[in-house]
Amino acid sequence: MLNTYDFPEFDYVQSDEQVSGTAARHSVVIVGAGPMGLTAALDFAARGLKVVVLDDNNTVSVGSRAVCYAKRPLEIWDRLGVAQKMLDKGIEWKLGRVFFRDQEVYQFDLLPEDGHKIPAFINLQQYYLEEYMVEACNQHPSIDLRWKHKVVSLNQHDDHVELAVETPDGIFQMEAEWLLACDGANSDTRRMVGADFTGHFFQDRFLIADIVMKADFPTERWFWFDPDFHRGQSALLHKQSDDVWRLDFQLGWDCDPEVEKRPENIIPRVKAMIGEDVDFELEWASVYQFACRRIDDFRFGRVLFAGDAAHQVSPFGARGANTGVQDIDNLSWKLAAVIRGEAPVALLDTYNTERAFAADDNLMNSTRSTDFITPKNSASKRFRNAVLDLAKKAKFAQPLVNSGRLSTPTPYVDSPLNTDDAGDWAGQMRPGTCAADAPISKGGKPGWLLEELSDGFSLLALGVDVVPVDAGVFTPKLLSLGKDFEDDEGLISQRYDASEGALYLIRPDQHIAARWRSFDAGAVKAAISKATGGPNK
Amino acid sequence: MSLILTPNIESPDDFYEVLTEAQREMTDEQANDMNARLVLILANQIGSLSRLKEAVALSQ
Numbered sequence: 001m002l003n004t005y006d007f008p009e010f011d012y013v014q015s016d017e018q019v020s021g022t023a024a025r026h027s028v029v030i031v032g033a034g035p036m037g038l039t040a041a042l043d044f045a046a047r048g049l050k051v052v053v054l055d056d057n058n059t060v061s062v063g064s065r066a067v068c069y070a071k072r073p074l075e076i077w078d079r080l081g082v083a084q085k086m087l088d089k090g091i092e093w094k095l096g097r098v099f100f101r102d103q104e105v106y107q108f109d110l111l112p113e114d115g116h117k118i119p120a121f122i123n124l125q126q127y128y129l130e131e132y133m134v135e136a137c138n139q140h141p142s143i144d145l146r147w148k149h150k151v152v153s154l155n156q157h158d159d160h161v162e163l164a165v166e167t168p169d170g171i172f173q174m175e176a177e178w179l180l181a182c183d184g185a186n187s188d189t190r191r192m193v194g195a196d197f198t199g200h201f202f203q204d205r206f207l208i209a210d211i212v213m214k215a216d217f218p219t220e221r222w223f224w225f226d227p228d229f230h231r232g233q234s235a236l237l238h239k240q241s242d243d244v245w246r247l248d249f250q251l252g253w254d255c256d257p258e259v260e261k262r263p264e265n266i267i268p269r270v271k272a273m274i275g276e277d278v279d280f281e282l283e284w285a286s287v288y289q290f291a292c293r294r295i296d297d298f299r300f301g302r303v304l305f306a307g308d309a310a311h312q313v314s315p316f317g318a319r320g321a322n323t324g325v326q327d328i329d330n331l332s333w334k335l336a337a338v339i340r341g342e343a344p345v346a347l348l349d350t351y352n353t354e355r356a357f358a359a360d361d362n363l364m365n366s367t368r369s370t371d372f373i374t375p376k377n378s379a380s381k382r383f384r385n386a387v388l389d390l391a392k393k394a395k396f397a398q399p400l401v402n403s404g405r406l407s408t409p410t411p412y413v414d415s416p417l418n419t420d421d422a423g424d425w426a427g428q429m430r431p432g433t434c435a436a437d438a439p440i441s442k443g444g445k446p447g448w449l450l451e452e453l454s455d456g457f458s459l460l461a462l463g464v465d466v467v468p469v470d471a472g473v474f475t476p477k478l479l480s481l482g483k484d485f486e487d488d489e490g491l492i493s494q495r496y497d498a499s500e501g502a503l504y505l506i507r508p509d510q511h512i513a514a515r516w517r518s519f520d521a522g523a524v525k526a527a528i529s530k531a532t533g534g535p536n537k
Numbered sequence: 538m539s540l541i542l543t544p545n546i547e548s549p550d551d552f553y554e555v556l557t558e559a560q561r562e563m564t565d566e567q568a569n570d571m572n573a574r575l576v577l578i579l580a581n582q583i584g585s586l587s588r589l590k591e592a593v594a595l596s597q
């Protein structure tokens with residue numbers, strides 16, 4: 001199979017510390033070089049930390065895995081300088097069609113509003129995503145990526161973690177002040193700290209096939225409920241790069257995964273979907289059972305969890321990697337501040353508060369989609385079919401159709417880092433949401449608002465007079481409309497409800513911490529200290 | 538406002554007849570399918586989530 005991509009093989013290099021046999025103490029060690037471990041390495045390095053990344057393998061993601069990446073993770077990768085390649089190679093799409101039996105029920109447009117640098121969604125095979133990030137990591141002097149390094153045990157101490165790591169040269173000891181576990185859904189680290197990982201497994205199986213075909217199917221997401229070519233089940237067709245297409249077939253619980261995986265059984269299913277006379281080759285096929293579960297706490301002493309190691313969702317809605325990247329975005333500035341002694345260790349507990357909240361939101365959405373797609377009893381199936389029947393005739397039923405609610409960021413509405421709003425505000429922005437992008441110009445040259453934000457805090461002044469605020473290491477970068485940039489299209493004013501003037505305090509992860517209608521240096525300082533877990537240093 | 542629990546259906550006997558007539562010739566399967574569609578149509582008419590929750594609770 002597989003004939004569009006050559007898997008790289010990264011070199012195993014024995015480390016000096018293994019050769020010398022004395023355990024070295026590192027400030028941060030990341031377990032796992034999947035999308036989360038690699039994103040974390042880039043983000044930590046961008047924030048001035050030195051990181052070691054350990055991966056038990058020596059290549060990128062093998063098999064059919066993530067396809068769709070949403071705007072917010074792409075904005076994070078853009079901040080880290082790796083998004084352009086993904087955007088260039090990826091496929092942009094925005095139209096989805098839903099079918100019931102042999103009829104179209106309705107179509108939806110993701111309606112990406114104009115005036116954002118990054119599109120609503122792109123499709124790209126996970127191996128490309130990882131390959132681009134590995135390249136970027138290799139170019140960064142503060143990132144030490146070690147292949148064929150498997151963490152086999154760990155021991156927690158008050159101020160560090162002791163690790164035993166296995167390589168082709170045997171087992172050696174390492175120490176880390178902080179350990180970030182990005183070792184995926186079957187996380188060994190999670191087991192080693194004794195964490196719970198609870199939720200539920202869906203009693204259903206899915207055949208996921210990637211095929212190569214040169215066909216004129218449009219670049220749209222097609223989802224079928226109970227189609228004539230696959231009665232009683234659901235199916236999905238979606239385009240990726242290099243003429244590779246992702247096909248999903250729901251198989252039910254009684255199927256035999258081993259039998260279903262055989263090409264002679266897959267090929268007739270594919271032909272029934274795309275047509276007898278369309279030429280294609282099978283690139284990869286696997287049978288999955290999906291689960292929705294999360295870890296009980298994202299922090300166990302000096303061990304932090306992110307990505308699939310912390311939460312696993314069914315893929316309807318493309319939430320796995322998309323939400324994992326936002327874990328990293330949330331964690332990296334906090335961990336950097338704690339390691340530098342600029343913020344109390346307690347700031348890391350807000351990583352759990354904010355991201356567990358987001359994980360629960362994702363789990364809820366994935367579970368709802370899965371329940372709609374694979375109804376659990378005949379009554380729910382009847383309602384599901386009633387929704388689909390009605391959606392053809394009456395618009396009111398269309399919002400009830402759930403073939404996956406595509407990933408959007410979860411605002412940290414109740415976060416202890418937010419400063420409560422005073423007064424009335426309109427629009428989407430509020431403390432806890434991530435800052436909306438918008439076009440700007442600077443000295444006549446076009447640009448984007450998010451590109452102007454600082455790696456630290458920013459104070460965005462929209463028609464409000466401000467003077468610099470001294471908040472020590474967290475002193476915000478001042479961005480004043482009319483002075484530092486122009487809002488020619490008026491979209492900033494609109495998106496930030498700034499017609500009467502507005503002042504926004506934005507966190508290092510581009511989330512709103514506080515906002516006001518007028519400037520008060522004391523209020524800004526208090527909000528910064530609230531957002532960083534203590535008095536300003 | 539909460540769910541109306543006092544008589545509110547205009548001409549109850551007529552309504553009940555419409556419902557019975559609609560399903561007189563149906564198999565259980567067809568009638569159940571129709572009931573599911575009807576629930577959704579009526580739910581849209583109610584609209585308010587809190588009232589719908591009350592209705593679901595009352596019917597359990």
Ligand SMILES: Cc1cc2nc3c(=O)[nH]c(=O)nc-3n(C[C@H](O)[C@H](O)[C@H](O)COP(=O)(O)OP(=O)(O)OC[C@H]3O[C@@H](n4cnc5c(N)ncnc54)[C@H](O)[C@@H]3O)c2cc1C
Pocket residue numbers: 031032033034035036037054055056057061064065066067068069126149150151152182183184185187188189208288306307308309315318319320321322323324
């Ligand atoms: C069919 C399918 C479709 C999907 N579609 C989407 C989608 O469209 N969009 C989306 O956002 N997500 C999607 N996902 C989810 C996405 O693939 C995952 O969320 C993502 O891979 C998680 O990344 P991670 O880095 O947390 O873990 P992983 O990708 O699992 O990486 C973990 C890494 O840790 C290494 N490792 C494990 N144990 C050890 C150890 N003891 N020592 C050292 N290294 C170790 C592994 O070798 C691996 O490299 C999909 C998943 C599936 C299965």
